[in-house]
Structure formats: C-alpha cells, structure tokens
Amino acid sequence: MSGIEKNLVRGTILIVDDTPDNLNLLSSILLKAGYKVHPAPSSKLALRFIQSNLPDLILLDIMMSGMDGYEVCRLVKSSLKTQDIPIIFISALHEVLDKVKAFSLGGVDYIIKPFESQEVLARVENQLRLRRLSKELLEQNLRLTAELEERKRVEEALRQQKELLQTIFDHxxxxxxxxxxxxxxxxxxxxxxxxxxxxxxxxxxxxxxxxxxxxxxxxxxxxxxxxxxxxxxxxxxxxxxxxxxxxxxxxxxxxxxxxxxxxxxxITERKQAEEASVLEERNRMAREIHDTLAQAFTGIIVHLGAASRVIEEASEDAREHIQIVRDLARRGLTEARRSVEALRPQLLENGDLCSALKRLTMQMQSYSQARIICEVTGEVYPLGSDIETNLLRIGQEALTNAVKYADASEIRVEMIYEQTRCLLRIKDDGQGFDAESPSISNGYGLLGIRERARHIEAELTIRTHPGEGTEVVVLISDQ
The missing domain is CATH 3.30.450.20 (PAS domain)
Known part of the structure; x- marks a missing residue:
C-alpha cells in the first residue's frame, strides 16, 4: 500500500500546540504511523483550518497563550458543522478537576504530558476506530431511514392506487x-x-x-x-x-x-323478457291452433252430423264414409286441443290456476324475507287457457315486483271466484311508489301487466302511494 493510500485509510489528524517541540514530536509519531497530519501552532490557525478542512481527530493542548484549549473545544463543539469531530486533550495538567472540565466540554480522551508514543498511538487509533464506526453507523441509519421513507412512499402510493381502483370499481x-x-x-x-x-x-x-x-x-x-x-x-x-x-x-x-x-x-330482466317473448309466441300459436284447426274441425263435425241426418236413405257405404270422416275430425280436434294445452305455462301443466299460484308463492317464499300468503275464495272453476295463462303471468310479475322492490313484511295473493266474475289481487304492505311517474309507470313490468290485462279484456286497478304499500287487482267479468 502506498503512503497516500495509507493516509486516506488511517485518517486526518489536526495537532494544536503552541510549543514547537511538542508539535514536532507528535507530528513525527503520527506521520510514521501513516496518519495525515496538519500541525497548528496557535488556536487561531487551528480554527481557521477547521473551517475549510474537517479532520477526523483533533489533538488539543490545553495551556496555550491567548486562547486556551478549553475555549477552542467549546467553539468546535458549538458548531453543527464541527461538533462531531472527536477531541483528545494533551496537557501537563493532571488534576481531576482539569480532566472533568475537559470531558464536560466535549473531549473524548485525555493524555498527560510527558507522553509515550505508544500511548498516543493507542488512544488515537481507538478514537479513530470509534469515529469510523460512528460514521458507518450514521451512514447505515441514513440508508435505513431513506429505505424506510421509500417503503412508506411506495406503500402509500399502492394504497392510493388501490383506493383509486376501488373507487373506479365501485362506480x-x-x-x-x-x-x-x-x-x-x-x-x-x-x-x-x-x-x-x-x-x-x-x-x-x-x-x-x-x-x-x-x-x-x-x-x-x-x-x-x-x-x-x-x-x-x-x-x-x-x-x-x-x-x-x-x-x-x-x-x-x-x-x-x-x-x-x-x-x-x-341478466334477470333479459331472461324474463326472453321468457315473456316465448310465452307470447306460445300463446299466439295456441290462439292460431284454436282459431283455425280446432274451429275448423268443430265445423266439419257439425256439418257431417247435418249431412248424416239429410242422407239417412243413403247407402250403407256412404254412411260408413261419413262416420269415418267424423271420427277423423274428432281425433283432429282432440289433437288440436292437446297442442293448445301443451303450449300452456309449465306451472299450469299439472293443475289449475289456483294450484299454479300456490306453487309460485311457495317458490318465492324460499328466497324472500317477507311472509307470502296465498288464499283462494269461492268455488274454483276453469277460466279458459288464455285467461289463466295471462292471469298467472300477471300474478307472477306483480309478486316478483313486491319481493324485489317493495321491502314488505307481508305479501298477500288472493284468487276470488264469484258466479259472474273472478278477481286476482296481489297486495303488500311495503314502501309503495309514485304510479304517476312516467319512469315508474312503464317500469317494474307494469307495461306488460297492462298489456296482458287488455288482451284478456280484464279490468286492471293499481292502487299505490309512497309509504302505503301496493295493491294490484285484475277483474274478469262474465261476458
């Protein structure tokens, strides 16, 4: 290792002493040990040097003319720029009070004159080692502080990004x-x-x-x-x-x-719309079959009966052919009616309208918090496939609205049969709505309910008001 490298490694020492012999001796000892040395023969020169050059260690004599070592130490320790430089006092004074004063002003060690070179080197190296360790510790603390600040910054940025993402998500x-x-x-x-x-x-x-x-x-x-x-x-x-x-x-x-x-x-509404579309098409097909095939077969049967009575004197073969045609027409009528029945809603396949309404309410009760009651009053009689299908769909739509939007504690479904009319009522004790509002009057499936009621020539009444529940009544009169 070259001399310059050794000086850089071992540190820079400022020696302050107004006695030339002591200054030269200390400089010689430290230079031989590989330290970079700056001798200062007065306190003023020492302070001037410190302002432009920060040594790693100061060896400071106490008893000097003009400004003594205590004052130099006080000035060095009073500056933020120089307060961390370690100071070793060198003095012939060896009283306890002198040492106490030196340490109280910020000195880190005390060497008594006359001194031994080995003692000086040991004390200097010890303080420089502590100085290096202190610098390393300070640098490490600064790095850790910087890393911690960076980590906090990154975590805060991630938190803000997550909040921003959540805000975007939520809207x-x-x-x-x-x-x-x-x-x-x-x-x-x-x-x-x-x-x-x-x-x-x-x-x-x-x-x-x-x-x-x-x-x-x-x-x-x-x-x-x-x-x-x-x-x-x-x-x-x-x-x-x-x-x-x-x-x-x-x-x-x-x-x-x-x-x-x-x-x-x-896609619940889309599915409901698809189901409604399918139902409408099935109803249309049922009406077509009823209005064409069924009525045609009925007309054929009626005319065949009339023909049989007119040609009673006809041959046996003719009467046999007429009977065959009549049987074929009856079977065709039966098949047409079976086709109409097959196009009815699934809930109506295995029973009448009342049974279908009861099954519907049981299904909805399984996932509704409200108490759903289904009641039938009067003697049940068939209303016709088209009427029952549309009444079921009206009841289903009104009941679904009550379950989804009314926030009701009780929903009551009633089917009332009288001699000249029958009535379907769906009533809840929920929050109700403003039926006059255009956005609502065409929403909640009300438009479909009105169309179905018109189709079966029923009288539809919707009674509701915010906070007062909702009542949907469909009245079928005997024409």
Missing part, C-alpha cells in the same frame, strides 16, 4: 372481481356486493365460489371459465346471500400473469 354499473390463477377473489366492487350480498370484508374469510355455486359440478365449470379468461361471455345462475338464485353472465380477461378481472352482468 362501474356491472359486477367486477379481481382474482388470481387459483380462482381466489381479492377484490370486488359495490355492484357485486349489492347484487349478491357478499361484503368486501368477507372475501378473505369465506370461499366465495363455494357460496355462490353450491353444486360442485357447476363450480368446476365456473372455475374453468374463470381461469381460461378467454373474454367469452357465459351464463351462470348464482346463489345470493339471501339464498335465492339470479341469472348472470360473465366474461373474464387476464390483466397479467397473476391477475384476472371478471366482468359480470345481472
């Missing part, structure tokens, strides 16, 4: 989820919570997929669709927190290797 009117490659959901939005009744605080405490899809086979299909993340939409029935099921459609998009976003829509 998008579709269900959104963020999940990993294992299907574990880490973030959901407000619409997800609203529709499914699962709170963000719960997502780390429960198996969301198991709650939403109790059937293991369906759950496996859903998970496969999630992980594939093809962006293709697929429909699934999901169980909500209240225990009932809603129709949804989901598409999943991979954001990066570890994160996938799921986008879901409530």
């Amino acid at each position: 998008i009117p579709v269900m959104l989820t963020l999940y990993d490659n294992e299907g574990r959901i880490h973030l959901v939005n407000r619409e997800f919570k609203r529709l499914l009744g699962i709170y963000r605080e719960e997502i780390h405490q429960i198996d969301i997929l198991e709650d939403l899809f109790p059937d293991p086979k369906i759950r496996a299909l859903v998970l496969e669709h999630m992980i594939a993340a093809t962006g293709r939409w697929q429909d699934f029935k999901i169980r909500t927190g209240l225990g009932h099921y809603i129709d949804t459609s989901w598409a999943n998009i991979r954001l990066n290797n570890d994160t996938i976003i799921g986008i879901g829509q409530d």
Whole structure:
C-alpha cells in the first residue's frame, strides 16, 4: 500500500500546540504511523483550518497563550458543522478537576504530558476506530431511514392506487372481481356486493365460489371459465346471500400473469323478457291452433252430423264414409286441443290456476324475507287457457315486483271466484311508489301487466302511494 493510500485509510489528524517541540514530536509519531497530519501552532490557525478542512481527530493542548484549549473545544463543539469531530486533550495538567472540565466540554480522551508514543498511538487509533464506526453507523441509519421513507412512499402510493381502483370499481354499473390463477377473489366492487350480498370484508374469510355455486359440478365449470379468461361471455345462475338464485353472465380477461378481472352482468330482466317473448309466441300459436284447426274441425263435425241426418236413405257405404270422416275430425280436434294445452305455462301443466299460484308463492317464499300468503275464495272453476295463462303471468310479475322492490313484511295473493266474475289481487304492505311517474309507470313490468290485462279484456286497478304499500287487482267479468 502506498503512503497516500495509507493516509486516506488511517485518517486526518489536526495537532494544536503552541510549543514547537511538542508539535514536532507528535507530528513525527503520527506521520510514521501513516496518519495525515496538519500541525497548528496557535488556536487561531487551528480554527481557521477547521473551517475549510474537517479532520477526523483533533489533538488539543490545553495551556496555550491567548486562547486556551478549553475555549477552542467549546467553539468546535458549538458548531453543527464541527461538533462531531472527536477531541483528545494533551496537557501537563493532571488534576481531576482539569480532566472533568475537559470531558464536560466535549473531549473524548485525555493524555498527560510527558507522553509515550505508544500511548498516543493507542488512544488515537481507538478514537479513530470509534469515529469510523460512528460514521458507518450514521451512514447505515441514513440508508435505513431513506429505505424506510421509500417503503412508506411506495406503500402509500399502492394504497392510493388501490383506493383509486376501488373507487373506479365501485362506480362501474356491472359486477367486477379481481382474482388470481387459483380462482381466489381479492377484490370486488359495490355492484357485486349489492347484487349478491357478499361484503368486501368477507372475501378473505369465506370461499366465495363455494357460496355462490353450491353444486360442485357447476363450480368446476365456473372455475374453468374463470381461469381460461378467454373474454367469452357465459351464463351462470348464482346463489345470493339471501339464498335465492339470479341469472348472470360473465366474461373474464387476464390483466397479467397473476391477475384476472371478471366482468359480470345481472341478466334477470333479459331472461324474463326472453321468457315473456316465448310465452307470447306460445300463446299466439295456441290462439292460431284454436282459431283455425280446432274451429275448423268443430265445423266439419257439425256439418257431417247435418249431412248424416239429410242422407239417412243413403247407402250403407256412404254412411260408413261419413262416420269415418267424423271420427277423423274428432281425433283432429282432440289433437288440436292437446297442442293448445301443451303450449300452456309449465306451472299450469299439472293443475289449475289456483294450484299454479300456490306453487309460485311457495317458490318465492324460499328466497324472500317477507311472509307470502296465498288464499283462494269461492268455488274454483276453469277460466279458459288464455285467461289463466295471462292471469298467472300477471300474478307472477306483480309478486316478483313486491319481493324485489317493495321491502314488505307481508305479501298477500288472493284468487276470488264469484258466479259472474273472478278477481286476482296481489297486495303488500311495503314502501309503495309514485304510479304517476312516467319512469315508474312503464317500469317494474307494469307495461306488460297492462298489456296482458287488455288482451284478456280484464279490468286492471293499481292502487299505490309512497309509504302505503301496493295493491294490484285484475277483474274478469262474465261476458
């Protein structure tokens, strides 16, 4: 190692002593040991040097002419720039009070004249070692402080980004989820919570997929669709927190290797519209069959009966052919009626309107908090396929509205049979609504209810007011 490298490694020492012999001796001892030495023969020169050069250590004589060592130490320790420089006092004074004063002013060691070179080197090296360790510790603390500040900054930035992402999520009117490659959901939005009744605080405490899809086979299909993340939409029935099921459609998009976003829509209204469309088409087909085939076959049968009476004298063969045609017409009429019946709603397939209404209320009771009562008054009689189908759909729509929007404690469904008329009433004690509002009067399925009532020539009455519940009454009179 060269002399310059040694000086850089061992440190810089300022020697302050107004006695030339002591100054030269200390300089010689320290230079030979490899230290970089700056001798100062007076206090003023020492202070001037310190202002432009910061030594690693100061050897300071106490008894000097003019400004003594105590005052020099006080000035050095009073400056923020120089207060950390260690000072070793060198003096012939060896009284305890002198040492106490030296240490009280900030000195780190005390060497008594006459001194030994080995003692000086040992004390100097000890203080420089402590100085180096102190610098290293300070630098390490500064690095740790900087790293901690950076970590806090990054964490705050991540927190703000997460809050921003959650805010964006919560204002998008579709269900959104963020999940990993294992299907574990880490973030959901407000619409997800609203529709499914699962709170963000719960997502780390429960198996969301198991709650939403109790059937293991369906759950496996859903998970496969999630992980594939093809962006293709697929429909699934999901169980909500209240225990009932809603129709949804989901598409999943991979954001990066570890994160996938799921986008879901409530398609209940779309499904209901599709079902209503199918029902309307079935009703149209039933009316077509009834108005064409059934009536045609009936007319044929009537005319064949009349023909039989007119040609009583006809041959046996002619009467036999007429009978065959009559039988064929009757079988055609039976098949036409069977086709009409086959197009009726599923709830009406195995029973009358009252039975269908009771089954409907039982189904809705399973996922509604309200108490649903279904009552039948009077002697039940058939109303005709078209009338019963439309009454069932009106009842279904009104009951669904009451369950979904009324926030009612009790919903009552009544079917009243009288001699000249029958009446369907759906009444709840919920929050009601403003029926005069254009946005509401055409919403909640009311438009469809009115159209069905007009189709079967029924009298429709809707009584409601905010805070006073809702009553829907459909009256069928004997024409």
